Amino acid sequence: MLKVDNLTKAFGPNVAVDAVNLTVEKPAMIGIIGRSGAGKSTFLRMLNRLTDHTSGQIVFGDKDITALSGGDKRRWQSDCAMIFQQFNLVPRMDVVSNVLHGTLNRRSTLATMFNLFPDEDLHRAIDILARLGVAEHAAKRAEALSGGQQQRVAIARALMQDPEIILADEPIASLDPMNAQVVMQSLRQIHEEDGRMVIANLHTLDTARRYCDRVVGMRDGRIVFDGTPEQLTTGVARDIYGADASFSEAATSTEIETLDRTAKEHADLELA
Ligand SMILES: Nc1ncnc2c1ncn2[C@@H]1O[C@H](COP(=O)(O)OP(=O)(O)OP(=O)(O)O)[C@@H](O)[C@H]1O
Numbered sequence: 001m002l003k004v005d006n007l008t009k010a011f012g013p014n015v016a017v018d019a020v021n022l023t024v025e026k027p028a029m030i031g032i033i034g035r036s037g038a039g040k041s042t043f044l045r046m047l048n049r050l051t052d053h054t055s056g057q058i059v060f061g062d063k064d065i066t067a068l069s070g071g072d073k074r075r076w077q078s079d080c081a082m083i084f085q086q087f088n089l090v091p092r093m094d095v096v097s098n099v100l101h102g103t104l105n106r107r108s109t110l111a112t113m114f115n116l117f118p119d120e121d122l123h124r125a126i127d128i129l130a131r132l133g134v135a136e137h138a139a140k141r142a143e144a145l146s147g148g149q150q151q152r153v154a155i156a157r158a159l160m161q162d163p164e165i166i167l168a169d170e171p172i173a174s175l176d177p178m179n180a181q182v183v184m185q186s187l188r189q190i191h192e193e194d195g196r197m198v199i200a201n202l203h204t205l206d207t208a209r210r211y212c213d214r215v216v217g218m219r220d221g222r223i224v225f226d227g228t229p230e231q232l233t234t235g236v237a238r239d240i241y242g243a244d245a246s247f248s249e250a251a252t253s254t255e256i257e258t259l260d261r262t263a264k265e266h267a268d269l270e271l272a
């Protein structure tokens with residue numbers, strides 16, 4: 001359903017994403033890992049057409065995404081909702097209006113300017129907020145919510161677009177472990193219950209392993225690993241993060257230990 005073919009992005013002489021190929025046959029939950037500067041964000045932004053590609057192609061279903069322009073490109077951007085590390089909500093606007101702005105792409109500018117949202121949309125927004133466990137905050141200003149709550153509102157705004165794909169760029173990088181878990185569980189639930197594809201850039205191996213069906217490792221703009229969490233061994237992690245890796249950037253030694261332990265548990269289970 002999603003086919004990325006030799007996708008490349010160069011910023012002047014710097015090749016941020018280098019001939020990346022990725023095929024996703026059915027909606028999956030995919031985690032992209034790699035050290036800082038590996039090209040993860042640039043890759044996601046090209047999928048969403050926020051950043052123009054230099055060469056290559058993205059195909060979704062029978063649509064050539066890389067060829068879209070104007071209204072078609074905007075429709076794609078709403079089909080392929082993006083979530084960011086910093087939530088990108090309007091801080092002084094109330095939560096439900098922030099969510100309703102997820103319908104922006106299909107509404108007239110005038111209606112949007114005057115915050116004229118149909119009742120039907122309002123009810124949907126509240127339902128989505130309830131699903132994410134934050135409906136009680138609907139009337140508060142976004143800035144009054146905790147980081148984890150704000151990120152759930154951002155997910156609600158994305159769902160309001162009824163997207164086929166949710167792209168999340170380090171969705172939990174600014175959150176404490178507890179909130180991070182809630183946000184990752186919400187994304188997982190959306191994937192499982194709605195059958196939406198989720199592609200998330202994640203900065204820890206642990207998170208990718210715990211929540212994703214498939215992990216893609218990027219290094220220097222290239223995909224150096226593409227497999228299941230079980231296949232993500234310590235050796236592979238070293239390849240992704242670099243041989244000199246102290247794993248300080250993205251993976252701690254504890255994570256590597258957990259990795260070994262989990263891999264062993266999997267092996268033990270298979271043997272049992
Ligand atoms: N707008 C830009 N102009 C010039 N160079 C850019 C731009 N955006 C990204 N780059 C470069 O492209 C490369 C990949 O950056 P990118 O942000 O995609 O990495 P990343 O894997 O998301 O890193 P991080 O984990 O720090 O978010 C880096 O060398 C970066 O400096």
Ligand SMILES: [Mg+2]
Pocket residue numbers: 040041042169201
């Ligand atoms: Mg990034």
